[in-house]
Amino acid sequence: MLVLLVGVAAGLGAPVWLDARAAAQHPVTAADLAAGRAALDTLEVKGRAPRTGYEREEFGQRWADVDRNGCDTRNDVLRRDLDDVTLDPATRGCVVLTGTLTDPYTDTVIAFERGERSSEVQIDHVIALADAWQKGAQGWSDERRTAFANDPANLLAVDGSANQSKGAGDAATWLPPNRGYRCAYALRQTTVKAAYGLWVTQAEHDALTREIGRCVVAD
Template identity: 85%
Template sequence: MPRRPRTTVPARSSGRPSGRPSARRTWPWLLVLLVGLAGGLGAPVVLDARAAAQHPVTAADLAAGRTALEQLPVKGRAPRTGYSREAFGQRWEDVDRNGCDTRNDILRRDLVDVELKPGTQDCVVLRGTLLDPYTGTTIAFERGERSSEVQIDHVVALADAWQKGAQGWSDDKRAAFANDPANLLAVDGSANQRKGAGDAATWLPPSSGYRCAYALRQTVVKAAYGLWVTQAEHTALTRAIDRCVVVE
């Protein structure tokens, strides 16, 4: 399987218990996740400064994000012909061979107060609490009938990626993309369903304070994987990044 592109994207706090190596350490191809990407291109405009301050970015981070955005090709969306989830490989593979599937790796990374199932080598998450970045709400996760209240979102949706370059990739690269934690977040299930396969032009997180970090994450992931954006998407990403709160 080819090495994943090196990406630098917003971080999430982790409530994983000690004992099992963190997903961040067991994925050698993943860089330390940052809060954003940056640039000293003038003071950003903030609609909701208090909310945005919960997800601040540095000036250097923002400059890097703006550079990545400038480098993204802008062109029309390709047809969705031939797309299927299966084109991106098996759902939640153990691509890093750490003995745990990607879904549980992300749950351990993004939830706090995590309780793990005994006998699973610290893999399967039974319970935890999600501080949801998309809605700003707190969600109690419990494995079982209500597990869907917390879902793992592809920040750059697979169908969106398919229409903007991924249909020309190898099977291995698509599987790597689908399981890359740089492009995955544990989020509110209903918000994830409303997003669907939308890009930044059609959907942004309801929590305005997270839109900067979300736009930066989409931008660097697309740039790292060589995807393109539509003009409307480029405009939406630019607007969100312009409203980032910068930490001095």
């Protein structure tokens, strides 16, 4: 069964799938699927707005400590998504030094080590910031964009090369190479967009509908 948590940084009540390992390894339940389909039905379908004015800085400081736990968002996500984590004691257990990622996008295991190899594991915005900008976020307040950029509901530790390949793509232009994760990925894209009131293009809606339709429901 997928682990359901709330996008705490945004203070939203819509459920989202946060545990990437559980989602990649287990089929969704009937309740999970029903929630995803209900979210899909709420998404407005219209064209992509111009990218004019988009800069990463429009979404606030990179990896801000929005939950005020003393750690930046990147390290929060690394601690959540990696196994066998070791922490830097000089940072009060905040900075992740090493760990093991079971990557949901490629279904490979990656040994993370802080330093020269840090980029082998990257934190992906499941809904890319540039994509969000073109589908409603440019009309948000600065505070809401910062919350979105740091919301754990929209963040995953993933293989760096897969993240670079995805870029700012939506579900119509990029899906995880690991087909076993595509159902959970589509559900996550759908529920996050619905929670934030972002719209989708027709091609994107078609892709999400197709992948959710392929979900395998647990007995």
